[in-house]
Amino acid sequence: MPSILHPVLQLTARAQFQTSAPTLAHCPSDTGAEVAFAGRSNAGKSSCINALARQKQLARASKTPGRTQLINFFTLGDESRRLVDLPGYGYAKVAKDMKREWQKHLAFYLEGRGSLRGLILLMDIRHPLTDFDQGMLSWARTRNLAVHCVLTKADKLNRGPSLNVLHAVRRQLQDEGFTASAQLFSALKMNGLEELGDKLGEWLDYPPPAPLEPPAGLPEGELPVEAHSRLA
Ligand SMILES: Nc1nc2c(ncn2[C@@H]2O[C@H](COP(=O)(O)OP(=O)(O)OP(=O)(O)O)[C@@H](O)[C@H]2O)c(=O)[nH]1
Numbered sequence: 450m451p452s453i454l455h456p457v458l459q460l461t462a463r464a465q466f467q468t469s470a471p472t473l474a475h476c477p478s479d480t481g482a483e484v485a486f487a488g489r490s491n492a493g494k495s496s497c498i499n500a501l502a503r504q505k506q507l508a509r510a511s512k513t514p515g516r517t518q519l520i521n522f523f524t525l526g527d528e529s530r531r532l533v534d535l536p537g538y539g540y541a542k543v544a545k546d547m548k549r550e551w552q553k554h555l556a557f558y559l560e561g562r563g564s565l566r567g568l569i570l571l572m573d574i575r576h577p578l579t580d581f582d583q584g585m586l587s588w589a590r591t592r593n594l595a596v597h598c599v600l601t602k603a604d605k606l607n608r609g610p611s612l613n614v615l616h617a618v619r620r621q622l623q624d625e626g627f628t629a630s631a632q633l634f635s636a637l638k639m640n641g642l643e644e645l646g647d648k649l650g651e652w653l654d655y656p657p658p659a660p661l662e663p664p665a666g667l668p669e670g671e672l673p674v675e676a677h678s679r680l681a
C-alpha cells in the first residue's frame with residue numbers, strides 16, 4: 450500500500466466529480482491546471498482515477514467498453530487543479546457516426562484546452578503501443594504536450610514479464626523519438642500510485658513551492674544592504 454503521506458496522493462484523495470462535458474464548449478473554465486487520462490476503451494482510465502481518488506465509483510469503471518462517452522472533470526481540493534477522464538478511443542462496436550462525433554470533440558478538447566498540462570496515456574500491459582496509442586503520441590508531440598505512459602493491469606502478468614514489457618515500451622518510445630516516460634500500474638493491487646503521483650505533482654505544480662523565507666534576523670520585506678547595492 451502506498452504511503453498516505455505522499456502529498457499528491459493526499460490531494461487526489463480529495464477528488465470530487467465536477468461536471469461531464471459533451472463538447473469543449475461545455476467544459477469548465479479553462480484556468481488553473483489539469484491532467485487528462487486518455488487511452489483505448491477498456492484500458493483502465495476510470496479505474497486509475499478511482500484508485501487515485503481512493504473511491505470505488507467516482508469515475509465509472511465498467512466491464513462494457515465504451516462506457517465513458519463524455520469528458521469528465523474531477524476537481525482536486527479546489528477548482529484550480531483537475532483530473533480529466535476522456536472517452537476511450539478505438540472501441541469497434543460503437544456506431545461509426547457516434548465514434549466520429551467523439552473523436553471530433555476529443556480533438557477539440559486536446560487542441561483547445563489551455564489549462565491542459567499533460568496527458569496520461571493508459572495502455573493495457575498486454576496490448577501496449579497500439580496504432581491508436583502511437584497516433585496519440587505523435588499528435589501530442591506536434592502540440593508539444595507532455596505524455597506519461599501508464600501500463601495498466603500489471604497484475605495480469607508476473608513481475609519479470611511486466612518489467613520486460615516496461616523496458617520494451619521505453620525502448621520503443623526512445624527509438625521512435627518520443628520523450629514520453631512510462632511506468633507499471635495496477636488499480637487492482639494499488640501499485641504504481643506513488644510514481645504516478647510524482648508525475649501529476651510535476652504537472653499540477655503540487656505541492657506549491659514554499660514561499661522564500663527572509664534571512665534570519667531580518668524584518669520581512671527588507672533586503673540586506675549588500676543586496677540593495679547589487680540590485681542598484
Ligand atoms: N485486473 C485488473 N483489471 C483492471 C484494472 N484496471 C481496470 N481493470 C478492469 O478493466 C475494465 C475496464 O476498466 P475501466 O477503468 O472502465 O476502463 P476505461 O479505460 O475507463 O474504459 P472506457 O471508459 O470504456 O474507455 C474493468 O472491468 C476494470 O475492472 C487493473 O489494474 N487490474
Ligand SMILES: [Mg+2]
Binds near residue numbers: 494496509510516517
Ligand atoms: Mg472509463
